[in-house]
Amino acid sequence: MLTMNYTYRIYPNVVQQTELRSWLETCPGVYNYALRELKDWIASRKCSVDRCSLEKEYIIPADEPFPSYHRQQNNLPKAKKQFPHLGKVHSQVLQTTIRRLHDTWEAFVKRGYGFPRFKKFGQFKSFVFPQFKNNPINGFTINLPKIGEVPIDLHRPIPDGFKVKQVRVLSRVRGTQWYVVVTIESDISVPDVPVHGRxxxxxxxxxxxxxxxxxxxxxxPQFFKSMQSQLKLLQRRAARKQKGSQNWEKAQIExxxxxxxxxxxxxxxxxxxxxxxxxxxxxxxxxxxxxxxxxxxxxxxxxxxxxxxxxxxxxxxxxxxxxxxxxxxxxxxxxxxxxxxxxxxxxxxxxxxxxxxxxxxxxxxxxxxxxxxxxxxxxxxxxxxxxxxxxxxxxxxxxxxxxxxxxxxxxxxxxxxxxxx
Missing domain, CATH: 3.30.420 (Nucleotidyltransferase; domain 5)
Structure with missing residues (x-):
């Protein structure tokens, strides 16, 4: 099985960009809520057997199972009834967000350090559509579920014999540039390159x-130092703007x-x-x-x-x-x-x-x-x-x-x- 990633730039309209930014704000909320459940369950198992803390204690029944990926994923339909705005996001995007948390948790358990942290506003830069029934790329547009047809700069065509496995949507330059990382796969097998030649x-x-x-x-080439004077000028202009204003946001984009x-x-x-x-x-x-x-x-x-x-x-x-x-x-x-x-x-x-x-x-x-x-x-x-x-x-x-x-x-x-x- 051969898997490769192709990166293309997409050009969503104003309505689609607003929807994409809304998704990038919703996903961290789901991530943090699931992490809160995970940390509360762990904290409830830290108290001593014969005494409890005088300040506070996490009271979770002893028979409550660990909030695994499958349990938290199955709770998403209940959460959508309690928080209706979650229904605007594609269901599989929310599932991959939970999967992202548990991948981080499993990596922490394996190496022994780096406990998962809560995500701040604007820290989520991407989300994933994990599967497609049909090829979402049609000509010079890509069909994203619940987003619609988005123009794409298909500078490199998908090779014959490959099918689209998943699509990751990336936000760059503070949400002014958008990209998709298309994961394609084929049943062919490529042998390892042998030692040969010069x-x-x-x-x-x-x-x-x-x-x-x-x-x-x-x-x-000194990429950063050659443009450091220009970057310093832009940062100085941004620092003089009132934080949160439109001019400040424009300066941050520059x-x-x-x-x-x-x-x-x-x-x-x-x-x-x-x-x-x-x-x-x-x-x-x-x-x-x-x-x-x-x-x-x-x-x-x-x-x-x-x-x-x-x-x-x-x-x-x-x-x-x-x-x-x-x-x-x-x-x-x-x-x-x-x-x-x-x-x-x-x-x-x-x-x-x-x-x-x-x-x-x-x-x-x-x-x-x-x-x-x-x-x-x-x-x-x-x-x-x-x-x-x-x-x-x-x-x-x-x-x-x-x-x-x-x-x-x-x-x-x-x-x-x-x-x-």
Whole structure:
């Protein structure tokens, strides 16, 4: 079973936009009500057996079952009688809202932290239509239940053999731009991409966004800093408006539109860079970076602006789509190890050149790290037995034969030298 997501922009009219915003206000209310039931049931089981709190206590019968997803979903028809405005929202949209809460709860139980929180006004940005009997896309419109026909920018047609599984409606730029994420599926099965062809390692950094083991590199566009002065001007104008007024809302929309433009430019750069890599090689190795840790250091602003995590995710998707093998390797010590003799060469961030005192190998720091990423990726391929399963159409991995010789059959001092990559 193959499942993919296609994102399109839609253009609802004024009445439809009002209805969509109303749904986005109703769904958090259902979410919070269900969460309140969940928290009350848990709190009622916290009191001691022989005493109760002097301030307050949750009195729920001991035989009352846990408010599971199915129980709360079955209570929705009763809630609609008590709160008639819930009937304006599609029933399955409310069910997926309850499902969203219990997915968060199950994730909390699994990892042990991150208890579900109440949603504030405007915090819900999307809702889901989970199933369709017929294809909702007809020409250049999409038929959303209880919303009607909405114009859609179908810039990419649905492939033959795929059917629409679900549709998620997204609100962007404070409800002024609307998108749909169409989930399509097919019964076909796509095999995993095998290791084949020409291989490279890539190193991500702030001086250069990307450096490959083949001496090429890509400069880092500073998306946020290049537009920071314009963004600061818009934020200053918004701060001078009376909060809640129409002028304040217009100013907030301008700020949100600027953030949206920055994000679009960053994503466009990541996709184009990933496609350029896939045009050149058939196997890519990258570092398995701790992206969350990078956003907590001194250079967190630059790391967030570069968005290494988004780039790696998009590169993995582009590689899968284009039949390029992609794998991540352990990033520890890639910049502190000589790719020629594997000696440890300690250096600070201010040192931008790699010079090994053992073998005399000299190159740029980022290129040395990229070469180490490639070496580790090839070692993983050989150790996991992925090499040697190629088809008749595949080409030999450049560097694998030399890698076996370079490893020296267990020679401790690595005298075999640098592999010919």
């Amino acid at each position: 291989a490279i390692g890539i190193d991500l950094g702030l001086e250069r966004f990307l450096t490959t083991s083949e001496r090429s590199f890509q400069e880092r 700020v949100a539109r600027m953030h949206h433009r920055i994000a679009n430019r960053r994503r466009d750069f990541h996709l184009k860079t990933a496609h350029q890599l896939c045009d050149r090689v058939q196997t890519i190795f990258a570092e398995d970076l701790n992206v969350k840790g990078l956003t907590r250091g001194m250079l967190r602003t630059d790391c967030v602006d570069a968005a290494f995590g988004q780039f790696l995710s998009l590169t993995e998707w582009v590689c899968w789509k284009r039949g390029v093998y992609f794998a991540k390797v352990n990033p520890n010590g890639t910049s502190q190890t000589c790719p020629s003799c594997l000696a440890t060469v300690s250096k600070g961030l201010e040192v931008r050149e790699h010079h090994c005192p053992e073998c005399g190998y000299r190159t740029h720091r980022d290129r040395a790290a990229a070469e180490m990423v490639l070496d580790r990726g090839l070692e993983n391929v050989v150790s996991q037995g992925l090499w040697g399963t190629e088809t008749a159409c595949q080409v030999g991995l450049s560097g694998v034969d030399d890698l076996d010789k370079w490893r020296g059959a267990g020679t401790p001092n690595r005298e075999a030298g640098k592999p010919a990559l």
